[in-house]
Amino acid sequence: MARPRFLPDNMTLLLIAVVATASVFPCTGGVAEAFDWLTTFMIGLLFFMHGAKLSREAVVAGFTHWKLHVTVLLCTFAVFPLIGLALKPVLSYFITPELYLGLLFLCVLPSTVQSSIAFTSVARGNVPAAICAASASNLLGIFLTPLLVGVLVVAHGGAGHSSLDSILKIVYQLLLPFVAGQIARPWIGRWIERNKSWLKFVDQSSILLVVYVAFSEAVVQGLWHQVPATMLVSVLVINAVLLALIMFITTWGSRRMGFNKEDEITIVFCGSKKSLASGVPMAKVLFAGGAIGMVLLPVMLFHQLQLMVCAVLAQRYGARREEAQAAVATESAGD
Template structure:
C-alpha cells in the first residue's frame, strides 16, 4: 500500500528559501522592474501550460457526478468566505488589517489539483470525480476568485468594488489558459514528453513571483510589521479554518448520503486551497508590497493542509472496505 511520508513539502521549503533570499537581498530599482516584468511573463506561461496539460477526457469521466461537484464548489467559494467573514470580529483583534486581508484571500482561492487528486487516490476515493472537481474549481476560480476579491476581500478592507482585477485576470491568466486548451491537440504529445521539465517551470514561476512580492514587501518593512508571534497566530487561525472545514465536509457528506469514496473526494477537494493559483493571482490582484503580506496565510495553510491530509489519507486507506 502506498503512503505519503510525513515530511515537509519540498515546494514549501523552496518558498521559504525565496522568502529568506528576498529578505536579505530584495530586488530594487531597475532590477525590481525587470524581475516584475519577467514574473508577469512567467505567470502567462504558467497558465498556458495549465491549459495545455488539462485532460478533457479525465474531466468528462467524472462530470456526471453533479451533486458532489456542486457541494465541493459551494464549500470552496461560499462556505470558506462566509467563515472568513464570520470570524472577522475575532481575527481583527488578533492580526493586522493586511494579514486579515490575506486570510480572506485564502478563503476565496480555488482548490488544489494535483495534491487533491493524489490524496484521493491514496485514500481509495473517487478519483475521476476528484479530477473533475479539482479541475473545475481551478477553471472557475479564474473568474470567481477575482470577483470575490473585489466583493468580499477588498470590500472587507473598506475599498470599493472594481472590475479591474477581473479584467486583469482575464487578460493575464484566462487568455493564456484558453490558448493552452485550444492548442492542446497539437502540443499534447510534447507536453506529456516534457512533463517533468514543465513541472519545474511551474515551480520556478511561483518561486519568482514569491521573490518579487516579498522583495517589495521587505523594502516596505514587512518584518517590522509581522513578528514571529504573528506567524504563530496565523498558523493557529489556519488550523482553526482547516478543522472546521474538514468536520463539515466529513459529516456533511455522510448526512447527505454520499458513499465513502465520494466522502473522501469531498473532504480532500473541499478542504484544500491552491498555492499554485494563489501566488500568481496575488501578483495580479494586489499592488506593490501588499502581495507579500497577503500571501503569508496561504503559504502557512498550504503546508498545514499537506501534513493533515497526509495523515488522513493514510487512515482512510487502512479501512477494510
C-alpha cells in the same frame, strides 16, 4: 526512502529559502522591474501549459457526477469564505487588517489539483471525480476568485483593484493563455504529457519568482517590523482552525447528504484544500505593491499545514479500507 509525513516538502523548503533570500537581499529598482516582467511572462506560460495539458474529454465525462461537484464548489467558494467572514470579530484581536485580508484571499482560492487527486488516490476515494472536481474548481476560480476578492475587499473596507479591473487582468494574464493552450492542445498536448517535468518546472519557477518579488517589496516597506514572530504563530493557529472547521463540515456534510465513502473522501480532500499554485499568480494580479507579501503569508502557511494534515488523513482513510477488505476476506475464508 520515503519522506516522513511531517517534514516539509521540497517546494516548501524552496519557498522558505526564497523568503529568507528576499529578506536579506531584496531586489529593488530596475532589477525589481525586470523580475516583475519575467514573472508576468512565466505566469502566462504556466497557464498556457495547464490549458494544453487539461483533457476536455475527461472533464466533460466527470461532470456527470454533478451533485458531488456542486458540493465541492460550494465548500470552496461559499462555505470557506463565510467561515472567514464569521471569524473576523475574533481575528481582529490577533492579526493586522492586512493579514486578515490575506486570510480572506485564502478563503476564496480554488482547490489544489495535483495534491487533491494524489491524496484521494491514497485514501482510496473516487479518483475520476476528484480529477474533475479539482480541475473545475481551478477553472472556475479564474472567474470566481477575483469577483469574490472584489466583494470581500469592499466589505472589509480595504483598498484594491475594482472587480472589473481584476476580471480584465485575470482575462488577459491568465484566461487567454489558458484558452490558447486548449486550442494548441491537439498539436502540443502529447509533447506536454511526455515532458511533465517542464510543466512542474514552470509551475514552481513562477511561484518562486512571484514570492521573491512580492517579499522583496514587502521587506523594503518594513514587512518584518510589522509582523513579529508571535503574529506568525497566530496566523498558523488561525489556519489550523480554518482547516479543522472546513474538514469537519465537509465530512459531516457529505455523510448527511448520503454520499458513499469514496465520494466523501473526494469531497473532503477537494473541498478543504487551497491552491498555492493558483493563489500566488492571482495575488500578483489582484493586489499591488507591498500588500502582496502580507496577503501571501497566510496562503504559504496554509499550504504546508494542509499537506501535513491531509497526508495523515489519507493514510487513515486508506488503512480503514484495507482493514475492511481484510475482515471480509477473513470471514469468507471462515465460511
